Each structure stands twice: as C-alpha cells, then as structure tokens.
Amino acid sequence: MSFPFALAVHGGAGTILPEQMSAQLEANIRAALAQAVNAGHKILAAGGDALDAAVAAVKVLEDSEHFNAGKGSVLTAKEMVEMDASVMHGLQMQVGAIAGVRHIKNPVELARDVMHHSAHAFLISEGAEEFAFKQGHLFTEQDYFFTDRRYDQLMVLKESGDSALSEASYPDDNKHGTVGAVALDQQGNLAAATSTGGIANKRFGRVGDSAIIGAGTLAENGNVAISSTGVGELFIRKMVASDIAARMRYLGEDVKTASETVIHGELKTLGGEGGVIAIDKQGEIHFALNCAGMYRASIDIEGKLSIKIFANE
Ligand code: ASP
Numbered sequence: 001m002s003f004p005f006a007l008a009v010h011g012g013a014g015t016i017l018p019e020q021m022s023a024q025l026e027a028n029i030r031a032a033l034a035q036a037v038n039a040g041h042k043i044l045a046a047g048g049d050a051l052d053a054a055v056a057a058v059k060v061l062e063d064s065e066h067f068n069a070g071k072g073s074v075l076t077a078k079e080m081v082e083m084d085a086s087v088m089h090g091l092q093m094q095v096g097a098i099a100g101v102r103h104i105k106n107p108v109e110l111a112r113d114v115m116h117h118s119a120h121a122f123l124i125s126e127g128a129e130e131f132a133f134k135q136g137h138l139f140t141e142q143d144y145f146f147t148d149r150r151y152d153q154l155m156v157l158k159e160s161g162d163s164a165l166s167e168a169s170y171p172d173d174n175k176h177g178t179v180g181a182v183a184l185d186q187q188g189n190l191a192a193a194t195s196t197g198g199i200a201n202k203r204f205g206r207v208g209d210s211a212i213i214g215a216g217t218l219a220e221n222g223n224v225a226i227s228s229t230g231v232g233e234l235f236i237r238k239m240v241a242s243d244i245a246a247r248m249r250y251l252g253e254d255v256k257t258a259s260e261t262v263i264h265g266e267l268k269t270l271g272g273e274g275g276v277i278a279i280d281k282q283g284e285i286h287f288a289l290n291c292a293g294m295y296r297a298s299i300d301i302e303g304k305l306s307i308k309i310f311a312n313e
Contacts, residue, residue: 012177
C-alpha cells in the first residue's frame with residue numbers, strides 16, 4: 001500500500017514585517033521557497049525517500065543568499081561563516097549532525113553523509129571537514145558564503161556588543177533565516193533536516209539548536225517530523241522538537257495542539273522567539289510561530305502548494 005506524501009520547508013523566523021521588506025525581495029523569497037518545496041516534492045512523487053526529499057529542499061535554500069544557511073550565512077565575531085546542520089530519518093531513528101564547519105557548500109548534505117557513511121552521530125569543526133573531504137565534498141572558500149549585507153549587519157552588532165538572530169533586532173530590510181524541511185514519503189517514512197549559519201556575531205564556537213537532534217530536528221516514524229528555527233539557546237533548553245513529539249506520543253495530542261502548546265508555552269515566556277514546521281504520520285502539516293513571521297511553504301497530501309511569510313497569513 002502506498003501512503004500519502006507531503007513536505008514543508010521553512011526559511012527562518014523572527015521580526016519579519018511587511019513594512020521592512022521590498023516587493024522585489026518578498027517575491028524573491030517566495031520564489032526560493034517554492035523552488036525548495038518543489039525540489040523535495042518531486043522526489044516524493046517519484047517514490048523517493050523522505051530524507052532525500054528534505055535534503056534536496058534544504059539544499060535549494062542553502063544555495064540561496066536570501067537565507068541564513070550555506071550561502072548568505074551570518075558572520076561570527078571573527079568575521080567568518082560557521083555553519084551547523086542536522087538530519088534525522090524516522091524509520092530507525094538514524095541521525096547525522098555537524099557543527100562549526102567553515103568550508104562546506106552544503107552542510108545539510110554533510111549531515112546526511114555523517115548519518116549514512118560514518119559510525120557517528122555528530123561531528124564538529126575541523127574533524128567534520130576532514131570527514132567531508134573524504135566523502136568528496138569540495139573545499140569551499142569563505143568568500144563564497146560572504147555577502148556585504150552580512151558584513152554590514154555584523155558591524156552594527158559589534159558596535160552594540162549583541163549577537164542576534166538573522167531576523168531580529170537589526171535595521172535591515174533584507175530578512176534571512178535558518179532553513180529546514182520535513183517530509184512524509186510514500187513508504188510512510190518521516191524525515192527532517194535543518195541547516196543554519198547560527199546567530200550573527202557569535203563567539204567561542206557557539207552552536208545552536210539546528211545541529212541538535214531533539215531541539216532543532218527530529219523525526220519518528222508513526223509520529224512526527226519537526227524542524228525548528230529561533231533563539232537556539234532556548235530551543236535547546238526547552239528541547240523543543242523532542243517535547244512536541246513526546247506530547248503527541250504520550251498524550252495523544254495532534255500535531256497542531258502539540259506544536260502550538262510548546263511554541264506558545266514556557267519557551268516564549270523564557271524569550272524563545274521562533275517557530276517550527278511539523279508533519280505527522282498522516283501528512284498533516286502544521287506551522288507554529290510565536291513571532292512576527294516565518295518564511296514557510298508546503299505541498300500537502302492533496303498536492304496543494306502554500307507559501308507564507310507573515311504570522312497573520
Ligand atoms: N536556531 C538558529 C540558531 O540558534 C538560528 C535561527 O533559527 O535563525 O543557531
């Protein structure tokens with residue numbers, strides 16, 4: 001028997017306001033989201049695996065300079081890019097994660113390779129890159145990731161001494177964010193993938209939730225797949241993805257109730273601004289956010305495409 005299939009993506013959440021975005025930028029972002037969700041959906045429609053679909057969708061967003069992942073990643077206090085990513089396949093709870101890589105064009109593919117081709121779950125910095133080059137990833141110069149916009153943003157933050165979500169607290173009408181995808185394939189597999197440049201002006205090898213299974217990424221067959229975006233420290237403390245999955249598993253909550261409860265609960269009270277995309281075992285998709293906007297798109301089990309940016313859409 002073949003199962004319904006569906007996929008959703010996000011491109012980050014935060015202070016995303018219509019008045020801060022030009023029509024052209026909004027159109028470009030919506031086009032990139034559509035391209036990403038279509039790339040993943042094509043794989044699902046052909047009977048492909050949920051994780052392959054999620055990775056293909058995230059790769060499109062990593063390659064777009066409109067989002068804080070891959071090209072267009074935010075800059076650290078040392079004026080370089082350091083990226084984190086993770087993937088999870090729900091069939092056997094397989095995971096792969098990487099953090100602090102500086103020269104890998106598509107970190108989500110490296111996370112997938114850690115899952116498929118290493119004996120480990122999580123590799124960091126130089127070690128992760130050493131593994132990457134053995135797997136055939138090419139050394140990508142920092143110049144490739146660097147954008148003037150990110151440099152200007154860093155200069156503003158350095159002056160104030162803050163670090164910031166790519167979407168927040170910066171007078172920049174070009175909004176960008178962490179990216180992720182969740183998918184249900186025709187075999188009933190659930191998968192999730194997340195990739196980020198982290199937060200601007202980060203120091204000391206800071207790693208956020210995007211690399212952490214159970215916080216930024218989670219997939220369990222028969223239950224749910226989740227990808228998060230937001231203030232990573234809080235998403236780690238509240239184990240956001242894991243908490244949503246646990247509510248569904250033990251309390252029998254549906255995907256909407258569980259996601260909304262966690263995103264608008266203590267997470268928000270503690271300052272955990274952000275959101276999640278989630279898909280359950282029937283292919284029901286839910287977007288939950290507690291801030292002004294989240295770049296998001298989906299193709300549901302009926303094949304209907306939806307692209308949204310602002311919270312009230
Ligand atoms: N969650 C990411 C991090 O803390 C940032 C984001 O989603 O924009 O690294």
